Amino acid sequence: MSDDNKDTSGAEQPHEGEGTPKRVIGTPSPATGKALVSADEAPAPAADTADELDEKSAKKAERIVATLFLVAFAASVVFIAYYIGWSGRDGGMHGVSRTRESNLWFGGMMTLAFMAMAIGVTIWVRRLMTSKPIIQERHDLQTDEATREAFNQDFLEGAADSGITKRPLLRRTLLLAAAPLGLAPIFLLGDLGPLPKKRLRHTYWGEAVKKAKAEGKKGVRLVVDGTNRPLRVSDFATPGGMITVLPEGVEETEEALNQIAKSVTILINVPADEFKPKKGRENWHINGVVAYSKICTHVGCPAALYEQTTHHILCPCHQSTFDATDAARVVFGPAARPLPQLPLSVEDGYIIATDDYDEPIGPSFWERGKTS
Structure with missing residues (x-):
């Protein structure tokens, strides 16, 4: 190698155009001891202003x-x-x-x-x-008096x-x-709050039935939700159907909206030969036409789905499943009790409710005791 590429100390110098030479491993970094800003140029700490x-x-x-x-x-x-x-x-x-x-x-x-x-x-x-x-200094956890x-x-x-x-x-x-x-x-x-206490034991169905009986009727007629059209037996004669109904006479007021929320009911036509009425409820249906509360007994979601082949009522929120042929008995899911059933009858060809639900509607966690 030519001596022109070496300085007087004997270190090899890079040829012109060869770029920056690589640092040999083990040698100190050329940036050691250097700072971006010198001590004289560094900003002084902010003064008390x-x-x-x-x-x-x-x-x-x-x-x-x-x-x-x-x-x-x-x-x-x-x-x-x-x-x-x-x-x-x-x-x-x-x-x-x-x-x-x-x-x-x-x-x-x-x-x-x-x-x-x-x-x-x-x-x-x-x-x-x-x-x-x-300035916060770090010391031992135990602090002294000073x-x-x-x-x-x-x-x-x-x-x-x-x-x-x-x-x-x-x-x-x-x-x-x-x-x-x-x-x-x-x-x-x-x-x-406040807690519902006994308010869920009664719905507008009971009030409507009392009012109808005071007028000499057997009960209150069922009307189709949305149209308020009274429902005849002949209008709901095909097995496998489901419809949402309310008591006749519900007014569009603030209080009525709360009553509707509790009184919403599903009417289902179950084949009469497959229907198994619960003991004591033999007269609560009309040839398989039965009514249950639409409010799921788990957490209160609307149980609005119906499988015609299995006759199962489904709640889409948590998949609670009820058997429409067997007093809405729970067959699957987290619900703890059946859907409350509404007693039905016929008057002048119209489907009527003869009484309120026999048990509280809605979630079971509201406690169903009579003293609640």
């Missing part, structure tokens, strides 16, 4: 933050007031017809409260607090730095805004 705040600008920011806290307080109060006050009119906020209105009020007020609080705290931190650096005293000192300094002790207006409005926000979830617990 507590005394550098423009008090005029700080006062303006303080008023803005206080206003936002007051807005959060007002929104929280409106949320609570609407829940316990305004929502009580026209049947209450829990009805189907007022769901959209209540969602707008509750969601809007809670959003406004949290947004005003968040913006206020952000302005507080950015405009009224200093940028003094805080460390605790140092923590107390840092805490007091941090409180003073935040301005919460110096600016009572911010402190008071912050506490005012936070108080109703903490209370609001407590009021939402009202949506968990």
Whole structure:
């Protein structure tokens, strides 16, 4: 190799155009000891700017933050007031017809409260607090007296730095805004109750039957859900059919919507030769035409599917299966008891219900005891 490619120290130099030479394994990196920014060019730690705040600008920011806290307080109060006050009119906020209105009020007020609080705290931190650096050192878990005293000192300094002790207006409005926000979830617990108690033991069928009998009739006529057309026996004479029915006379009111939800019933035409009426219910059907509650006894989903070949009623939520030929006995799934049955009869050619369900409708976990 030519001596032109070596320096005076004897190290081989790369030829021109050969690129950067590769570092031999074991030699120190040429970047060792180098830094992107020199110590002289590195930025100095942020200084304590507590005394550098423009008090005029700080006062303006303080008023803005206080206003936002007051807005959060007002929104929280409106949320609570609407829940316990305004929502009580026209049947209450829990009805189907007022769901959209209540969602707008509750969601809007809670959003406004949290947004005003968040913006206020952000302005507080950015405009009224200093940028003094805080250094946290790691030590053993057990702290000594000196460390605790140092923590107390840092805490007091941090409180003073935040301005919460110096600016009572911010402190008071912050506490005012936070108080109703903490209370609001407590009021939402009202949506968990009240418990149904005995209300599920009776439906609108019972009231409608009593009203019909007071008028000299044997019972209340069944009407087709959606059309409110009374149902004749001849209209439902083909085996294998299923239809949803309601008691005649249900009015389109807020209370009626709740009654419909409990009274919805499925009418099924089971072949008479395959029907096995339960003891004591021999007269509850009309040549195999039988009525069961549409509310599944598992968790209350609508049991709205029917298999004509097996005569099974299916609940699509959790696959509970009931035998329509055997008093809606549970044959599969998590349901704990059969669907309640509605006693039927015929009057003037129309299918009628002669009484209410003999047991509570809906999920079994509501407890079926008479003392509940």
